[in-house]
Amino acid sequence: MRDWSRLAATLVAALVASGSAHAQEETSASTLYGDLQSVTQSMLSRAAGDGNNFLHPNANYAQTRYYPASQINTGNVRSLRPAWIFQTEIVDTMETSPIVVNGVMYVTTAFNHVYALDARTGKQIWHHKHAMGPVTTYCCGPNNRGVAVAGDKVFMGTLDAKLVALDAKTGKQLWETQIAEAELGYSETMAPSVVENMVLIGTNGGEYGIRGFVKAFDTETGELIWTFHTVPEDSVGVWATHDATGRDMHRDIEAEKAALETMGDPYETLGGGVWQNPAVDLESRRIYFVVGNPSPDLDGSLRPGDNLYTDSLVSVNLDTGEYVCHFQYIAHDVWDLDAVSPPIITTVKDDAGNDVKGILHGGKTGHVYVHKADDCSMIRYSEAMVPQEDMWTLPTAEGARMLPGANGGVEWSPMAIDPSLHLSYAINLHQPMTYTVRSTPYPEGKLWLGGSFDVIPDEAQWGNVTAIDYNTGDIAWQVRTAEPMIGGILATAGGLVFTGEGNGLFKAYDSSNGGELWRFQAGAGVNAPPSSYTVEGRQYIVVAAGGNAQLNYKRGNNIIAFTLAD
Amino acid sequence: MTSRCARLLLLAASVTGLATHPAIAKEGFLLEDEVALCASCHGEDGVPVDPAYPVIWGQQYFYIYTQLRDYGAGRRENDIMTGIAAEYDRDQAKTLAEHFAALAWPEIPVQLQDGDPALAEKGITGGQCSACHGKWQGDSRIPRLAGQQPGYLAQTMRDFKNDVRMNAPDKNSTMKQLDEATIEALSRYLADVDVQ
Numbered sequence: 001m002r003d004w005s006r007l008a009a010t011l012v013a014a015l016v017a018s019g020s021a022h023a024q025e026e027t028s029a030s031t032l033y034g035d036l037q038s039v040t041q042s043m044l045s046r047a048a049g050d051g052n053n054f055l056h057p058n059a060n061y062a063q064t065r066y067y068p069a070s071q072i073n074t075g076n077v078r079s080l081r082p083a084w085i086f087q088t089e090i091v092d093t094m095e096t097s098p099i100v101v102n103g104v105m106y107v108t109t110a111f112n113h114v115y116a117l118d119a120r121t122g123k124q125i126w127h128h129k130h131a132m133g134p135v136t137t138y139c140c141g142p143n144n145r146g147v148a149v150a151g152d153k154v155f156m157g158t159l160d161a162k163l164v165a166l167d168a169k170t171g172k173q174l175w176e177t178q179i180a181e182a183e184l185g186y187s188e189t190m191a192p193s194v195v196e197n198m199v200l201i202g203t204n205g206g207e208y209g210i211r212g213f214v215k216a217f218d219t220e221t222g223e224l225i226w227t228f229h230t231v232p233e234d235s236v237g238v239w240a241t242h243d244a245t246g247r248d249m250h251r252d253i254e255a256e257k258a259a260l261e262t263m264g265d266p267y268e269t270l271g272g273g274v275w276q277n278p279a280v281d282l283e284s285r286r287i288y289f290v291v292g293n294p295s296p297d298l299d300g301s302l303r304p305g306d307n308l309y310t311d312s313l314v315s316v317n318l319d320t321g322e323y324v325c326h327f328q329y330i331a332h333d334v335w336d337l338d339a340v341s342p343p344i345i346t347t348v349k350d351d352a353g354n355d356v357k358g359i360l361h362g363g364k365t366g367h368v369y370v371h372k373a374d375d376c377s378m379i380r381y382s383e384a385m386v387p388q389e390d391m392w393t394l395p396t397a398e399g400a401r402m403l404p405g406a407n408g409g410v411e412w413s414p415m416a417i418d419p420s421l422h423l424s425y426a427i428n429l430h431q432p433m434t435y436t437v438r439s440t441p442y443p444e445g446k447l448w449l450g451g452s453f454d455v456i457p458d459e460a461q462w463g464n465v466t467a468i469d470y471n472t473g474d475i476a477w478q479v480r481t482a483e484p485m486i487g488g489i490l491a492t493a494g495g496l497v498f499t500g501e502g503n504g505l506f507k508a509y510d511s512s513n514g515g516e517l518w519r520f521q522a523g524a525g526v527n528a529p530p531s532s533y534t535v536e537g538r539q540y541i542v543v544a545a546g547g548n549a550q551l552n553y554k555r556g557n558n559i560i561a562f563t564l565a566d
Numbered sequence: 567m568t569s570r571c572a573r574l575l576l577l578a579a580s581v582t583g584l585a586t587h588p589a590i591a592k593e594g595f596l597l598e599d600e601v602a603l604c605a606s607c608h609g610e611d612g613v614p615v616d617p618a619y620p621v622i623w624g625q626q627y628f629y630i631y632t633q634l635r636d637y638g639a640g641r642r643e644n645d646i647m648t649g650i651a652a653e654y655d656r657d658q659a660k661t662l663a664e665h666f667a668a669l670a671w672p673e674i675p676v677q678l679q680d681g682d683p684a685l686a687e688k689g690i691t692g693g694q695c696s697a698c699h700g701k702w703q704g705d706s707r708i709p710r711l712a713g714q715q716p717g718y719l720a721q722t723m724r725d726f727k728n729d730v731r732m733n734a735p736d737k738n739s740t741m742k743q744l745d746e747a748t749i750e751a752l753s754r755y756l757a758d759v760d761v762q
Contacts, residue, residue, distance in 0.1 A: 092701065111705075135628050136706040140697045159706075399739065440735040443641070446632065446707070447698070452739035455692045550697040552690060 039101055039149045039168075041196055045282060051493075051539075054531040057097040057146050057191040058414050059490075061280035062345040065416035066491045067532040071539035073494030076564055077508045077518045083540060083563040084122030088115060091557040093527070094546025095412075095487070097146040097191060098559065100533035101168070107544065107559050108144040108191075112158045115559075116171060119542075120535050122561060126171035133160035137187035139207040139447065141549025145276075145412075145529075146191035148199065150219055155199050157188025163201060163217055177222035179203065184445040185210050193277045195287075195318060198225055202274025202289065206310075206338070209295040209448045212272030214287075216321060226321035230272035230291045230309050235265055237306025240331035244369065245381055249392045251332055256304035266303040269442050271295030272310045275412050276342035279359065281373065285318045288359050288373070290339035297336045297406075298395045299439045299450025306331035311338045313361055313369070313376055325376035329363055334395055335435055336406040336453065337364040342414050344424070349471040350379055360470055362415045362426040364408030365391075368468045382473040385409070385428045385466040395435035395451055405433030406453035407484065407550070414529055416491035418511050422471045425497050425511070428464040429484035432456045465489070465499055467514060477514035486548055488529025490541070498541055500526020502553030506543055506560075524556020538563055592653040600662055607646065612672035617717030624671030624761070626704040630663035633733075642733035676716055676757040686755035689748040693740045702759045712759035720753035 039055060047053070048060035051069035059065045072080060092110035099106045105119040112130035117123065136142070136159035148155045153174060154166040161182040165174045179201065180186035185208025192201040198216040205212065212230035217223065239253050271294045278289035291314055294300075294307040308326070311333045315324040329339055341362040348358030348370055357373040368382040389403040407429050415426045437451040455461075463485035467476040481501050489499040491511055500506040502525040508518040525547035532541050541562045547555035604622070608614050612623030622630060636642040637651035638659070654662070690696060704710030711719065725731035727741035727749075744752070 110700075134706060138698070142700060142705060436739040438735055438739055440732075443733075443735075447734065447736055449736040452736055454740060454743050455694065457688070457692045457743075549700050550694065552687075552694070552696045555701070 038152045041150075044150065044194065052534045053102065054098065054100040054533045055149060056193070057099070057148070057277055057529070058342055061282065063277065063279045063342050063414065064344055064346060064419070065414055065489065065529070066418060066493070068493050069532060069534050069539045070493040070495075071534070072492065072496065072541060072564060074496060074510055074517060077494070077496055079565045080508065080518050080520075080541065080562045081565045082520070083561045086115070086117055086122040086124070086559040088113060088557045088559070089127075092546060092555050093141040093143055093549035094544040094556070095143045095145045095189070095528050096544050097488070097529045098531040098542045098544070099147055099149055100531065101149055103535045105533075105542065106147045106149065106154055108146050108156060109546070109557070110142040110144065112144055112156065114147060114154065114156060114166065114171065116168070117559070119533060119540065119561070122559070128166055128171035128173070130156070130158050130164060132158070133162070133182060135182040136160050137182060137185050137204065137208060138189065139204070143189045143549070145189055148192040148194045150194035153219065155192045155194060157190060157192055157201050159187050159189070161186040161188060161203070163188070163192065163199060163222065165219070165222060175222040177217060177224075179215060180210070180213075184208070190274070190276055193280065194219060195280055195282075200278055200287065202276075204273050204275065206271035206273035206292040206295055207297060207447055207449060208445055209269035209442050210271060210273065211268055212274055212291060214274050214278065214289060214316070214321070228316045228321040228323070230274060230314065231267045231270045232308055233265065233267050235267045235270055235305055235308045236260065237308045237328070237331060240306055240328065243331075243392070244327070244329045244378055245367065247391055249330065249332065250394055256300075256332070259301065260304040263302070263304070265305070269295055270303055270307055270310065275340045276414065279343045279345045280318065281345055284373070286315050286324055287318050288313065288315045288343045288345065290314070290341070290343055290361055292340055293333055293336045293338035296440075296448045296450030298334050298435060298437045298453070300332050300334045301439055302450070303332075307333070313339065313343060313359060313371060315376055327371060327376040327378055329365065329369065334437070335392070335402065337404065337409065339363060340412040341410045341426070344415060344417055345373065346417055346419055346470075348379065358470070360415065360417065360424055362410035362424070364404065364410060366404050366409040366428065368415070368424055368426065368470060368473070370470050370473070380473045382468045382470070383475050385426060385464055385468070385475065385478070386430045393435070395437035397437060399434035399436040399454060401432065401434050401456065403432055405429070405431035405455065406435070407431050407486075411486050413486055414488045416489045416497060417470070418491045421512060422469055423467045423476050423511065424470050425489050425491055426466050426468065427485035427487065427489055427499055428466055429486065430463065431461050431484050432459040463501070465497070465509060465514065467511070479509065479514045479516070483553070484551060486551055487527035490530040490532060492532060498530045498543070500528070500530070500543055500545070502527060502548060502551055504545065504554065506545070520562070522556070522558060522560060524558065525553030527551075527553055591655040592658055595654075595658050597661060597665060601665060603650070604662070604666070609672070612669060613674060614715060617715050618721050619715065620718045621672060621674070621714055622666045623669035625666060625710055626706055626708065627663045627667035628706045629704065629709045630666055631659050632707060634659040634662065636733040642731060671710070671713055671761045674713065674715060674757070676754055678754050678758050679751070682751040682755050685748050685751035689744050689752050692743060702756055703762050710761070711756045713761040714757055716753040716757040719756055720749050723749045723753065
């Protein structure tokens with residue numbers, strides 16, 4: 001502690017002496033705590049067993065969001081207290097997953113600010129504000145879901161569709177690359193992922209008539225390595241009439257075939273954004289991600305066919321981006337009940353009861369889907385976690401009610417699992433909506449929903465925290481919350497799950513039975529995924545409380561770290 | 567409405583046919599002249615001459631640019647603006663957008679009525695307005711609504727609701743959910759939000 005104080009005093013003196021006008025952006029050439037060693041590939045690969053750092057947006061390459069430390073556990077979580085609160089400059093919607101590397105935390109805010117903080121104290125080390133271009137795009141708030149770290153760099157995607165690399169020690173920008181044309185509706189809110197020499201990132205834009213992709217960029221130079229288009233030039237598919245659960249989607253296949261003859265394949269403006277990180281399987285050299293809705297969201301008349309690979313789980317080769325397999329949940333979606341929550345790799349039981357490598361995905365339909373990793377095929381789907389009514393009623397000009405509403409189910413919020421209990425944990429929304437279709441031509445990069453989804457004002461809304469046994473598909477436990485849930489969840493080896501609510505409550509539950517063990521009122525919506533880390537032998541839980549623009553939850557600007565009372 | 571703005575209206579009525587033509591560069595384009603033309607309705611000091619006209623001083627650059635494009639291409643219709651914007655090519659439209667975006671947003675006092683915030687918040691949450699409009703300050707393609715003229719805001723919402731304005735079609739069905747009382751309250755509420 002004394003050493004740290006001396007270092008801080010030295011830094012302050014150096015800044016005063018230099019009279020730097022940029023002190024706010026670059027406070028030091030070294031860190032205030034610890035020796036910020038480079039993040040090695042070995043560290044990234046072994047993150048699932050790392051009880052000190054939190055190196056990936058979803059904890060590890062398998063995206064389990066299961067943290068292996070157990071100092072904070074069911075027996076003592078009642079003693080959890082705020083250790084520090086850091087307030088960012090931006091009082092607006094927050095979806096960041098805090099990343100922690102050897103006692104240094106990286107968080108982001110709306111409009112692409114990045115902060116490096118001392119993870120023990122919350123003291124700011126540096127602050128980087130992205131020099132935003134004139135054209136930004138977002139359907140659901142000016143969000144950012146965090147950074148990726150590798151080597152001595154921090155990577156972030158931006159609302160003006162750029163990928164930037166920052167010096168982890170100073171926050172100074174090292175390079176930036178334009179991922180896609182911002183004026184056409186491409187933009188970035190997801191955290192990137194880093195594997196070896198590649199930064200992987202998808203794109204927003206399913207509400208703007210983009211053609212979706214996942215791209216890999218060189219970590220050193222920002223040069224493009226490969227592109228996988230989430231919409232192939234032949235997007236027609238097999239003319240599927242039923243969804244993954246066997247329900248009739250009421251497609252007019254003959255009308256679609258006639259439209260295809262007239263207008264051709266709509267792949268160039270078919271959407272298919274990728275909103276969240278891929279799960280990475282280094283053993284098979286594959287990645288798994290989910291692809292979002294087709295464009296325009298509600299108007300299928302302009303996009304005949306199954307609209308491959310929208311609303312799908314997709315696997316591609318890590319090194320080349322070449323297609324491996326896919327599974328489409330909803331062909332020709334006209335409800336925006338797409339696939340957003342990041343997939344998880346874990347061992348699951350197949351139909352014969354054998355352990356196989358599996359993929360889990362929490363769908364906006366309200367089901368957790370369980371797949372075989374080798375061919376993407378579906379093993380089972382869970383009980384519905386939210387009410388489903390009148391699926392699949394087609395949107396009408398007057399507006400047709402159907403449940404779930406268009407926010408899901410499970411939105412972009414990442415799930416967590418506890419492999420020892422073979423439970424997956426999801427947060428849910430119940431928001432009754434009507435679906436209205438209004439056909440309009442492609443508006444050249446402007447919002448293109450093809451209608452609207454409208455909340456039914458007088459119907460009750462609420463949320464759930466739901467544990468699903470992914471080996472059976474049964475709901476193991478479920479807890480009702482006062483408001484629809486969005487943000488994410490964390491499971492720990494301490495037998496706990498942590499998640500927050502739009503009303504400001506941040507809660508810990510017993511991961512085995514859903515019993516509420518602890519709560520804290522954060523003063524603004526807790527709508528971001530929690531992380532955990534350990535510094536100097538003390539475990540922390542950290543979460544952003546900035547509210548949510550999409551659901552209009554109270555905005556704030558707090559990063560709050562909790563630890564056990566002494 | 568000023569007499570010059572009224573003359574513009576008459577002039578525009580005779581040139582609306584231009585909207586169907588592809589935009590070509592306006593000959594003799596001088597920013598100073600065009601700004602003066604705009605000021606005749608949008609105000610010499612940024613305060614529009616009519617409550618139904620929008621503030622464009624300090625509006626978002628990309629929003630102004632796309633609206634000029636939409637007027638010129640006939641995607642958004644207005645008796646005055648259609649003919650004017652049809653004369654600009656993209657660079658000229660961008661030049662104008664840059665000019666007005668760089669100006670300071672004017673202060674226009676507005677009087678809230680009892681119950682406005684509650685009614686407005688209900689409409690905002692139901693329509694998921696903040697998903698795009700955030701805290702109403704605007705950003706790039708999203709227009710600033712904070713401090714905008716309440717008359718213009720109310721008219722715009724009615725135009726969406728009644729399928730008069732069609733260049734943001736997703737708003738049409740959203741606005742159909744709002745009754746007149748909510749539109750009025752929401753327009754005053756947004757006009758009263760501090761400009762940051």
